[in-house]
Every structure is written in structure tokens, then in C-alpha cells.
Amino acid sequence: MIDRLEMFLALAKARHFGRAAEAVGVTQPTLSAAIRQLEDQLGVMLVRRGSRFQGLTPEGERVRDWARRITGDMRAMKEELRAGREGLTGVLRLAVIPTALGAVTQLTTRFAEAHPKMRFSLRSATTTQLLSALEDHEVDAGIGYLDNEPLGRVVTVPLYSERYVAVLRADAALAGKARLRWADLSGADLCLLTPDMQNRRIIAGHLAAAGVEVAPKVETNSTIVLISHVLSSGWVTILPERAAAIFLEGLPLVARPITAPDAAHEIGLIAPWREPHTPLLAALLAEARRFDRD
Structure with missing residues (x-):
């Protein structure tokens, strides 16, 4: 079911069957079949269909919110188990406002020293794009403004x-x-x-x-x-x-x-609201709290 939820989330984001199938690495018929199987399993129609994608149904909108939480929890569980065996490994994905890209090196350098198996993927993003990427689990955290415009339900740590x-x-x-x-x-x-x-x-x-x-x-x-x-x-x-x-x-x-x-x-770290934090996020928040103190 997790695979089907991930395909459904890809479709909800891409709003196009072909692009969604490409994003998750399957054929379009495979993705369409997975969505129909998910609908049968849940007993509701999730997607309005015609000759092309026409949007989510009201039930589809609600399932999208649940799917984000369920797939996020699954990733968090896998990460916690892997961290217990190997320490922190993998890729830390950060979305950063352009004017903070230079300053982020202090955070990533210190984090790499503490967790040498980690790698980093940094992308430039507006605050709106940053928050959207967090919601869609495309990044683990972001760096942006904390005090100028509403951020929603997130965890923040001031940096400078x-x-x-x-x-x-x-x-x-x-x-x-x-x-x-x-x-x-x-x-x-x-x-x-x-x-x-x-x-x-x-x-x-x-x-x-x-x-x-x-x-x-x-x-x-x-x-x-x-x-x-x-x-x-x-x-x-x-x-x-x-x-x-x-x-x-x-x-x-x-x-x-x-x-x-x-x-x-104020510029700071912006992370998803989650309790308990995953090992990766907990380590990142701890490093952010030490930012620029030495």
C-alpha cells in the first residue's frame, strides 16, 4: 500500500499521469493501475478522470494529507532503524533561500564533521518553494526567513x-x-x-x-x-x-x-513538525542550535 500511496502523491503533485509515472520510475499504465487499486482498497474515488487528469476529488484531497503522514512515518522508521545500525548515513536535502546559500556552509561543514557518512543536496528556493518542498517531503529541512511572513506548522531554530x-x-x-x-x-x-x-x-x-x-x-x-x-x-x-x-x-x-x-x-532552520524527531532531523536541529556560537 505504501508504494501506491507514493504513486498517488506523485500524481497529486505532477497533476499529469505521464509526468507522475516518470517521477516514480514506472510506466503510465502501472501508475494508473496502482491508483485504481488504491481507490478499490479505500472504497472511494480519488482522482477525477477524463481524457486527462482533472484534479483530485474531495476524498482524494483528504487521502493526500493522510498519505503524506503515512509515507513520512515510514521513511522516518526506516531512517531510525538504519541510524541505529550504521549511524547517520545518506543524503541531507536542504532548500535554502538564495541570500543564505553562502552562510549555509558553516552548518553543513560542521554537520559533516560530526557525521562523516552524510552527503548533502542543496537547492536554491524561494520561501514559498521551500515550504512546499517540506510539505511534499522533497527536502528534509530548509533555511529561510523566520519573522517576516507566516510559515505554518513547522519547527524553527534561529541562526543569525x-x-x-x-x-x-x-x-x-x-x-x-x-x-x-x-x-x-x-x-x-x-x-x-x-x-x-x-x-x-x-x-x-x-x-x-x-x-x-x-x-x-x-x-x-x-x-x-x-x-x-x-x-x-x-x-x-x-x-x-x-x-x-x-x-x-x-x-x-x-x-x-x-x-x-x-x-x-531573522534567518533560521525550518523543519517539519514531527514528534519524535527522526535521528537525522534531531541531529540537524542540535547542530543548528550551535550555529555561530564558537
């Missing part, structure tokens, strides 16, 4: 406070100031992350509050693209201090703290 700097070429006029106010950026040619990123929404709010029109020359989901435009065009970008630091050494760039207000937002 994000503060903002303007990154600009060393020969730019604004580079002569030791600090900048948000209002000082009025009239500057800005390049910023895309509006689907919480970082962009936070920064846009501070700029708007200071009376600065938010109409960037470039929008992108890549910090590398932002820095490339600062270097080539003399424009200005705004990044968290930790995210900016990795670009400053060896490049003709400076970072100026932005004040008035001196804004700060």
Missing part, C-alpha cells in the same frame, strides 16, 4: 540576523560614504532580486518607506547576476551582509551598511 548593505563599485559616488540611508538610494540605478523572493519584498518595503521608487534596472533570482551588473554597469544592488561578503575580496567593490532604519530580519 540578516542586515543589509549596498554593494557598489569602489569608484561610485556613494562609495565615499561610510554608511548610507535608505533614502540615499533615491535616483540610484538598482538591480534587485525578483519580487517572488522575500528578500526583495523586504528591501522594497524599506525603500518605499524611505520614499525611494522601486523600479530596478535588472531583476533576477541570482546574486551572481546582480554582482555582474554592479561590476559592468556601475549600478547598485542591496544584499544581506553575509551574502555580500563573499563577493568583496579581490573585486573592485565595496559594501556600505544601510541605516535609518537599521533593519534586521
Whole structure:
């Protein structure tokens, strides 16, 4: 039954029989038969069918929630038994907001030292994508904002406070100031992350509050693209201090703290709500609580 529930979850996510079959590594007829067998076993119709997938029935929506819990518990049980035999092994999957990708290395490096059999899979994601991936068991945990937008029922551990700097070429006029106010950026040619990123929404709010029109020359989901435009065009970008630091050494760039207000937002580990925690999640939460303390 677990296999059928996993196929059903794949279909609920892909909303397409062919793509769902490909995701779980079976043929489309095999997946369709498994879904029908699950419906027969439960005595309800789960999927609206026509010439193509038309959505889940109300019963299908409820079964999807149960299926997530059941398959999650099965994975947790297998993980706990394996950890008891071998210690922590396998792949730790993390979804990380782009501006925290540089900072996550401290967490993964320390975790690898404590658990040398572990490997890591890191993916860049917006907060919305991060939470969706957690819900669908596509990642084990995420790193993102804790205090700006609702997160739902999750476990969180604060890691650090994000503060903002303007990154600009060393020969730019604004580079002569030791600090900048948000209002000082009025009239500057800005390049910023895309509006689907919480970082962009936070920064846009501070700029708007200071009376600065938010109409960037470039929008992108890549910090590398932002820095490339600062270097080539003399424009200005705004990044968290930790995210900016990795670009400053060896490049003709400076970072100026932005004040008035001196804004700060909490970044932390976001994990699924589960009691008891799996050995992997318990170890990760413990390492997160030690983050940056040494």
C-alpha cells in the first residue's frame, strides 16, 4: 500500500499521469493501475478522470494529507532503524533561500564533521518553494526567513540576523560614504532580486518607506547576476551582509551598511513538525542550535 500511496502523491503533485509515472520510475499504465487499486482498497474515488487528469476529488484531497503522514512515518522508521545500525548515513536535502546559500556552509561543514557518512543536496528556493518542498517531503529541512511572513506548522531554530548593505563599485559616488540611508538610494540605478523572493519584498518595503521608487534596472533570482551588473554597469544592488561578503575580496567593490532604519530580519532552520524527531532531523536541529556560537 505504501508504494501506491507514493504513486498517488506523485500524481497529486505532477497533476499529469505521464509526468507522475516518470517521477516514480514506472510506466503510465502501472501508475494508473496502482491508483485504481488504491481507490478499490479505500472504497472511494480519488482522482477525477477524463481524457486527462482533472484534479483530485474531495476524498482524494483528504487521502493526500493522510498519505503524506503515512509515507513520512515510514521513511522516518526506516531512517531510525538504519541510524541505529550504521549511524547517520545518506543524503541531507536542504532548500535554502538564495541570500543564505553562502552562510549555509558553516552548518553543513560542521554537520559533516560530526557525521562523516552524510552527503548533502542543496537547492536554491524561494520561501514559498521551500515550504512546499517540506510539505511534499522533497527536502528534509530548509533555511529561510523566520519573522517576516507566516510559515505554518513547522519547527524553527534561529541562526543569525540578516542586515543589509549596498554593494557598489569602489569608484561610485556613494562609495565615499561610510554608511548610507535608505533614502540615499533615491535616483540610484538598482538591480534587485525578483519580487517572488522575500528578500526583495523586504528591501522594497524599506525603500518605499524611505520614499525611494522601486523600479530596478535588472531583476533576477541570482546574486551572481546582480554582482555582474554592479561590476559592468556601475549600478547598485542591496544584499544581506553575509551574502555580500563573499563577493568583496579581490573585486573592485565595496559594501556600505544601510541605516535609518537599521533593519534586521531573522534567518533560521525550518523543519517539519514531527514528534519524535527522526535521528537525522534531531541531529540537524542540535547542530543548528550551535550555529555561530564558537
